[in-house]
Amino acid sequence: MRKLFDDHKTDLLVFGGLILAYFLTRLPRLDLIPIFTDEAIYLRWSQIMAYDASLRYLPLVDGKPPLFMWATSIVLKLFPSLDPLLSLRLTSVGGGLFSMAGIIFTSYVFFRNKRISLLAALLYLVVPFTFFYDRFGLADSLLAAFGVWSLGLGALLVQSIRLDVALILGTAIGLGLLTKTPALFFLVTLPLQLLLFNFKTSGWKIRLVKLFLLFLLVVIISQAIFSILRLFPLFHMISQKNLEFIVTPAEFLARPFEFFFNNLKTLLTWEVGYLTAPVALTIAFAFLRGQAVKQNLILAAIFLIHLLYMSTFNKSIFPRFLLTFTPGLLVLAAVGLDQMSTRLRPSLLVLVFVLVLALPVYTDFKLLTDPPTAPIPDGDSKQYINAWPAGYGVKEIRQFLARESSQYPKVTIGTEGTFGLMPYALQLYQKDYPNVEIKDYWPLGETVPAALLEASANHPTYFIIYQRPDVPPNWKLRLVASFQQGRSNDYLRLYQILPED
Structure with a gap:
C-alpha cells in the first residue's frame, strides 16, 4: 500500500x-x-x-x-x-x-x-x-x-x-x-x-x-x-x-x-x-x-x-x-x-x-x-428562479404555519394545486405543524370551497394562490403576505379566508 x-x-x-x-x-x-x-x-x-x-x-x-x-x-x-x-x-x-x-x-x-x-x-x-x-x-x-x-x-x-x-x-x-x-x-x-x-x-x-x-x-x-x-x-x-x-x-x-x-x-x-x-x-x-x-x-x-x-x-x-x-x-x-x-x-x-x-x-x-x-x-x-414555478415564500409560509400551529389547536390551509409545489412543499414539513390541515384544490371555483368556508368560522383558515395572477371574484380574503418569484411579476400569495357574516 x-x-x-x-x-x-x-x-x-x-x-x-x-x-x-x-x-x-x-x-x-x-x-x-x-x-x-x-x-x-x-x-x-x-x-x-x-x-x-x-x-x-x-x-x-x-x-x-x-x-x-x-x-x-x-x-x-x-x-x-x-x-x-x-x-x-x-x-x-x-x-x-x-x-x-x-x-x-x-x-x-x-x-x-x-x-x-x-x-x-x-x-x-x-x-x-x-x-x-x-x-x-x-x-x-x-x-x-x-x-x-x-x-x-x-x-x-x-x-x-x-x-x-x-x-x-x-x-x-x-x-x-x-x-x-x-x-x-x-x-x-x-x-x-x-x-x-x-x-x-x-x-x-x-x-x-x-x-x-x-x-x-x-x-x-x-x-x-x-x-x-x-x-x-x-x-x-x-x-x-x-x-x-x-x-x-x-x-x-x-x-x-x-x-x-x-x-x-x-x-x-x-x-x-x-x-x-x-x-x-x-x-x-x-x-x-x-x-x-x-x-x-x-x-x-x-x-x-x-x-x-x-x-x-x-x-x-x-x-x-x-x-x-x-x-x-x-x-x-x-x-x-x-x-x-x-x-x-x-x-x-x-x-x-x-x-x-x-x-x-x-x-x-x-x-x-x-x-x-x-x-x-x-x-x-x-422556470426555476424567475417565474411562478419557483418557491420563493414557501419557507416563510412554513415558518408562519409553525407559529400558528403553536398558538391554535387547529389551523387549516388550502392550496392552489393538487400536484407539484403545492401542496407537496407544505406536506414535506408536516411534522413542524402537526395540527395544520392541508387541503388542495384545482382548479379554483367561483366561490370559496365549502370545507374551507366552514373551517374559517371555527379556526384560522388560509389559502395559497401562486399560479393565477388574480383572486376569484367571489372569494372573501385578506392578504397576509406576498412573495415575488425572483425578478418576475409573479407572486406567491398567502391569504386568510374570512368567514361569512
Whole structure:
C-alpha cells in the first residue's frame, strides 16, 4: 500500500484536491434557491418511499423511473433530522461527484493524457451548467454521471475486449435507464466506439466477433436491469410520459420538421449559454492539429446525434435535456486548452485561461449570492428562479404555519394545486405543524370551497394562490403576505379566508 501511494502520490493528491474543490463549490448555500415544483414532487415521493417500501415504484404513477428518488429516500433515512430539501440536493451533489470522477476516467481512457483529465475536471467544476445542476434536486445530474461513465467504459471495452468491462458497462447503462429513459442513447451511440477498434492487429476478426458478443451482453444486462420496473403494473406509464415530449411516428410523417429549426436554434443557444462562449470556443481548438481525430469525432458525434434527435422529434425541450451529453463537450474543451498550452507562450496562456474561466466563475458566484440575476439561459432562469414555478415564500409560509400551529389547536390551509409545489412543499414539513390541515384544490371555483368556508368560522383558515395572477371574484380574503418569484411579476400569495357574516 505504501509503495502504491508513493508511486501515485501526485495523482492521489491532485484527485483529493479536486474532491475538496468540488465540495467547496457545491455545498455552500445549498438551499439558497427555494424549492422548485419538480423538486417538491420528487422529494414527496422519496419521503413516502423512505417509510413505506411497498410504494418503491411510486414515481411510475407519473411515468418517471425511480432510481433518483430511491437514492434520495436513502439519504432521508440516513439523516432524518436534515432539512428534506438538503437531502434531495445532496443526492444531486453525489451524482455530480460521480460525474466528475467519470469525466476524469473517460478523458484518460480516450487520450491517455493526465493533463487533459485535469483540465476536464477543472472545467467540470466551474462551468455553470454542471455547477447549477449538481446543486439542484433533479435527476439529470445523476443521469449525466451514468452517461459519462458509459462513454468511458465503452471506449475501454473496445480497447480491451474484456468481459468485466462489459458487465460494468451494462450495469451503468441499466442504472441510467432506471434514472431517466434518455439513457437509451448510451446504447444507441455505443457502436460509434468502433472507431477506436484496432483493425491492424493480427486476429482482429476474432477480436471483433468477441466485441460484438460483448456489445450484445451489454444490451442484455442493461435491459434486464431496466426490466425490474415491469414488476409494477404501471410500467406502461413511462412510454405514455415520453409521448408528452416526443412526437409519434405518425406525427413526424405528417409534419417531418415542424420543430427542427426552432429546437436546434434554441438548444444551441442554451448549450453555449450554459457552457459560456469562451469555453464553447475552446472546443474548436481540439480539432486544429489533427491529433486524436477518432476520439474527437466520437465525442462530438455523440453530442450531435443527441442534439439532432431532440431538434427533430422533441415537441417540448428544456435546457436540462442537454446536460446528459455535455461532459463529452467538456472533454473536448479540455483537449482544446491542452492544444493551446503546447502552442502559446506561458504569459499568453495565463491570459487565455483567465478569459476562458472568468465568465463561468462570475456566473457561479452570482448563483451562490444572487440567483435571480445570474446570467443563465432564460429557459432555466424563468422556470426555476424567475417565474411562478419557483418557491420563493414557501419557507416563510412554513415558518408562519409553525407559529400558528403553536398558538391554535387547529389551523387549516388550502392550496392552489393538487400536484407539484403545492401542496407537496407544505406536506414535506408536516411534522413542524402537526395540527395544520392541508387541503388542495384545482382548479379554483367561483366561490370559496365549502370545507374551507366552514373551517374559517371555527379556526384560522388560509389559502395559497401562486399560479393565477388574480383572486376569484367571489372569494372573501385578506392578504397576509406576498412573495415575488425572483425578478418576475409573479407572486406567491398567502391569504386568510374570512368567514361569512
